[in-house]
Amino acid sequence: MIGAVLIGRNEGERLVRCLASVAGQADRVVYVDSGSTDGSAAAARAAGAEVVDLDMDRPFTAARARNAGLARLTETGPAPDLVQFVDGDCEVQPGWIATAAAFLADHPQVAAVCGRRRERFPAASIYNRLIDTEWDTPVGEARACGGDALMRVDALQAVGGFNPALIAGEEPELCVRLRQAGWTIWRLDAEMTLHDAAMTRFSQWWTRARRAGHAFAEGAALHGAPPERHKVRETRRALAWGVGLPLLTLLGLAITPWALVLLLAWPAQMLRLRLKGESGLRAVFLTLAKLPEGQGVLSYWRRRLTGGPIALIEYK
Structure with a gap:
């Protein structure tokens, strides 16, 4: 049945x-x-x-x-x-x-x-x-x-x-x-x-990617230990590209304008994805998605550390 x-x-x-x-x-x-x-x-x-x-x-x-x-x-x-x-x-x-x-x-x-x-x-x-x-x-x-x-x-x-x-x-x-x-x-x-x-709308896409980042972080918190390592890789990528690189660039600008060179990592990543077989559109958006995904990871940990209420992240 x-x-x-x-x-x-x-x-x-x-x-x-x-x-x-x-x-x-x-x-x-x-x-x-x-x-x-x-x-x-x-x-x-x-x-x-x-x-x-x-x-x-x-x-x-x-x-x-x-x-x-x-x-x-x-x-x-x-x-x-x-x-x-x-x-x-x-x-x-x-x-x-x-x-x-x-x-x-x-x-x-x-x-x-x-x-x-x-x-x-x-x-x-x-x-x-x-x-x-x-x-x-x-x-x-x-x-x-x-x-x-x-x-x-x-x-x-x-x-x-x-x-x-x-x-x-x-x-x-x-x-x-x-x-x-x-x-x-x-x-x-x-x-x-x-x-x-x-x-x-772009804002809908952004919100959906932010929700994905939240899911990565929560999944890693639940099942990130070996051997499963659930969503650990995705969480680390979101943090590295969506949080670490922008933050490092901003800190570097306090020392030298040449720190902007760090942002060339973004088009380099897009090119790498393109060479791996992704379409140009997907290569661009997969790379850009790391920004809202990083936000989602941070929002999960903020909610967990502060004991905030469960709240949906809806894009429509």
Whole structure:
């Protein structure tokens, strides 16, 4: 038996498409709403989904919403063996769930399987195009999956589900615990979902990269010890390029204007990435992303040291 958990907040027409895309592919559909004001919960009920209204008196995270959806599936009604998680701004491609379920049936050691996520409107902006390329990861055994994936319910329950305290990076963190428990993660060469990033502004891209930096730092804090070294490399790169180099340049300028030469490391890095096969666009933005990622790393440690509240970093 297969269930589906959709999460969202004010997704509007995107949620309507998401609900229609899982109809007929899952035996039960649960939509977890996080304080929507656009009638999303009513639209989900009209589409035949079970609706969970998340208690917004507690800090919201996508991980907490997914856990709430899984709890509804397993604690009420017939419990599924598999659960398809999907964000409310995505659509599940026809036949994906059947393909993924067949793979899990043939590979009992696999806990989670994902496929190709694509942007619905990659030509709408350079940022959408960048994200579409970002989704194009290698097929085969993987270290992690994203927010859209078909998972075994028993494997999820055995490791305690998603970590509800994480504001980002909850899927790779879950996969760390699944792999430590002896499970594997796979990515198939199959169309899985269409995603609507709706990213048209540089500020949105910057905020999303800052959220990634926060996730790097938190992931490294949780699982950075050997042999996993989860997100340690990414955190160090964000700090070196996004914090260390600008700071060193500013300090150097107090001594000599020749310190500006240090900034040539940025175009040199872009050229290196280009020579490694990245497109010119990706080479530029992968390098620039280290600035907001560095900010995200610092914001995580500031929150941890001061005991600040959990707060989402949302780009739309």
